[in-house]
Amino acid sequence: MTPLRGLWAVILLTATAAFAAEIPRAERRSGYDFMSRETRAMQDDDTANPAMLWVLEGEALWRRQVGAVGRACADCHGDARTTMKGVAARHPAFDAARGRPVTLEQRINGCRVERQQAPPLAYESRELLALTAYVARQSRGLPIDVTIDARTQPFVDAGRATFYRRQGQLNLACSQCHDDNWGRQLAGNAIPQAHPTGYPIYRLEWQGVGSLERRLRGCLVGIRAEPYEFGAADLVDLELYLMSRAAGMKMDAPAIRP
């Protein structure tokens, strides 16, 4: 084998190995499938799912007139059950004004500041979680459908790089648990594949609803890395990558997770 042919062989093998780590499309499973029967039952029953308390609150906030212009979400968007159908399934989405993708939370705050002339809601505040849960609920059962095109590609690539990059004192990459070791037990819980189908989730560990960014920050703390700030580009890009990785999977927000 000539040196050049040998080089090509190495490049091909490395490239193949990088993609071999990704979960094959047909083997993708929601975090729901890794939960106990009791926890699944809790999620399936809207009369027993504690996340519904946030959804109900979100419904009330949707109709509340706020800001200098005294405008409610409903005044522009009408009935969320129709107008918000599929919206959560398409976020993070490219925002032309900002020139980059934004999360659903950022989109809501964008509306608050620009259209309602109200101050933005703090990340992980009860109001923001309630509105996000209410909007996400309208995408339940719909396939994840984030747009990957020339505009969003660089951000997906950045998110993918983060997913595969070793970080923290434990020097772990997300892929090592969630691509290579999903299904195995870690301290008593099964490692899921990390598809964000259910966010914002009611996490049993939090005993409350929280966003995907909160969960990602929790994972970063777990591998003893400095967690990115809420709303940081690193987190938004990672979320975009995770959603693209889960493209086609059905949303089950607001979900319950252990």
Added chain:
Amino acid sequence: MAEHPSRREFLRVAGGVAAGLGLGAVITVTPARATPAAMQEAIRKVVGASKVSPGRVKLEMPPLSENGNTVPLTVSVESPMTAADYVKAIHVFTELNPQPDVVSFRLGPRAGRARVATRIRLATTQTVVAVSELSDGSFWSDTVAVVVTLAACLEDA
């Protein structure tokens, strides 16, 4: 148990817990624990001198709980629930939570069926006991052992 354990005691206990969890340098504060004796005392407070017989009560809990913060529980008691013969109360106790009392449900013939459900916290793998008081003054019980695991990535609050 000491309100302010000595530094050595604190580190010994915390190190033991952390080592047990395989978490290395993470320090957790070991919560206070009741004892099986405290649970028996709590049950005694409810039933007085009466005997508690196993039976007629069915305590349903998952044998393995994903997260000790939220463990579902259902208690049902065989009873016709008539004015003459009904379930007055259902009490739930734990052995190793910081305190043994969990909840007391007060029923009556208007319930129609002696069946209640809720979600409880379990501090660790332990035994849970449900005691039911019937209208004739008798007490019945059921016991379940639940294994409790922790979430993998403990985060800052």
Added chain:
Amino acid sequence: MAGALINVPERANRGEIVEIKTLISHPMETGYRRNQSGARVERDIIRLFVATYNGTEIFRAELHPAITANPFIVFSTVATESGTLTFKWTGDNAFSVTESASITVD
């Protein structure tokens, strides 16, 4: 910001046993947790839940810190007559929430 989710069937036949599910928003702070500086976080829980049916008490639950946050309580009652079911939760720090639901009994 308390919110409650009540599930009561809208109608029932006379004598039928109906299942009632209640869920209320509350942190149920145990009083055993410590904050970052090591100080104990004070207990703040719902202590009592009472259900009445046209004014008559039909069910009561006395809660302790071992009840999970956002307490979920399921119980049953016999549908005796049309009217109002009232649910009241009270607890630490003057917590008090009352909700009602109507039932039509044929």
